[in-house]
Amino acid sequence: MTNCYFVEHEIDYVRETMELIFRIVNGMSYELLKADMARRLGIKESGCIEELLDKLSEVEEGMKPYIDLSNERVLFYFKTFTGEDICRANILCQGTSYMKKEDSTERQKQKLIKYLKKIAEDDTLELILTKNDFQARHYEDETTHTLLERMEQLECEDADKWSILYLLNHAEELVEELFELVEPITAHLKEFEDVLNPLMEQCAAYWDDYFQTETIQVLIGNFYGVAENSYDEMVTYIRPQIMKCDYVLFYGNDETMGDYHIMEIGIAFDKNYRAKKCRMTNEQICNGLKLLSDHSKFEILKQINGTKAYGQELASKLNLSTATISHHMNSLMEFGFITIEKKEKKIYYTMNQGAIQDFMNLAMEELIGEKNKVS
Known part of the structure; x- marks a missing residue:
């Protein structure tokens, strides 16, 4: 239609x-x-x-x-x-x-x-x-x-x-x-x-x-x-x-x-997500680092690096509840660290490698200097 x-x-x-x-x-x-x-x-x-x-x-x-x-x-x-x-x-x-x-x-x-x-x-x-x-x-x-x-x-x-x-x-x-x-x-x-x-x-x-x-x-x-x-x-x-x-x-x-x-x-947004797609504050960088340092979220990202998986599948592999998986995914999605795809009533997640690389480069730039980037 x-x-x-x-x-x-x-x-x-x-x-x-x-x-x-x-x-x-x-x-x-x-x-x-x-x-x-x-x-x-x-x-x-x-x-x-x-x-x-x-x-x-x-x-x-x-x-x-x-x-x-x-x-x-x-x-x-x-x-x-x-x-x-x-x-x-x-x-x-x-x-x-x-x-x-x-x-x-x-x-x-x-x-x-x-x-x-x-x-x-x-x-x-x-x-x-x-x-x-x-x-x-x-x-x-x-x-x-x-x-x-x-x-x-x-x-x-x-x-x-x-x-x-x-x-x-x-x-x-x-x-x-x-x-x-x-x-x-x-x-x-x-x-x-x-x-x-x-x-x-x-x-x-x-x-x-x-x-x-x-x-x-x-x-x-x-x-x-x-x-x-x-x-x-x-x-x-x-x-x-x-x-x-x-x-x-x-x-x-x-x-x-x-x-x-x-x-x-x-009303602060347009098609380019103008109110969010901008340079992060140091506080936001710290919050992003906290996400990546959380053991469960880190393990989830490893599981979906280069492949996709749905919530129940991840819950079984990591011995977590589906509610916990959904909670973590919402946090990771806010930073763009994952992409999602819905098929046959299942939501599949994949790590967004580019977004994580960009984030780590930004964190390194703020902490150490512009020349020190993640390769």
Whole structure:
């Protein structure tokens, strides 16, 4: 079939509000993001990003009086846990990332509750937790596991596992409370539509133009190192994200939702991944070195050097759970150290030798000097 692309032009104020609350609660200001990007980007691109982030800072400062940081329920839903970029509200609302947009907030809530109940009740779904995402997908080996067994497989502290279990078992009441909490704050965010609407329209128009000639396969190849044709051609929804301006997330044909792809793209990005494809800071280099020095990740990379393997295969060889393999792969993919290919409902991984070589050269250059490179 021929791909059909639908770029959303309408702002999802509920989701944008939740992202802004998350950033304010955890001190992730746009001023700090601007300083970080200024260190990493060239002068021309830095100027474009700074102008964008100045507008988001204006909205952030205007919204702070409406977010009660002393409210324990606000902190319960929006304070980070398990990782630096995820909170309980993210997990409860993860299903919206897989859903076609609903006109009614009530319908959206009901679909979220249904999605969370399906995750809890379907023993064929493996649960995967990353630093900014909570996913469910069918086990590659087609096995079944109880909810408690699936919780035990998650890569996080026991207290966090119990917290996620609580969210799933009390989904209906928690989703209702969360939306009640966010609703009045959302009304105030809509007062900034004169700032937000132009940002949304500019980004949406860019992607409308892009998909006149390009495909989602080309784009995710640029962003993630995913082999072309790894995902079947089908209807694709492109969702520009305003408050989550520095993230790109691709949800390829989630098996629990429907036959379509959804890609969320922060407004700081273009087809060249401009907000990320830039020189790393020393902190990022250290984080990359930590990845490579981790024993399990190192062994995984050795197993897929010059060959490809899927998650269950690697788990069996290395005596690790498939959840652990997925957790490690998400970390390695962030640095481009692996490429992925999807075939017959299996995701195959291969070491990206060129990316690792470039990274090691950069680390050597920063530490010792430009002439001392990995040959």
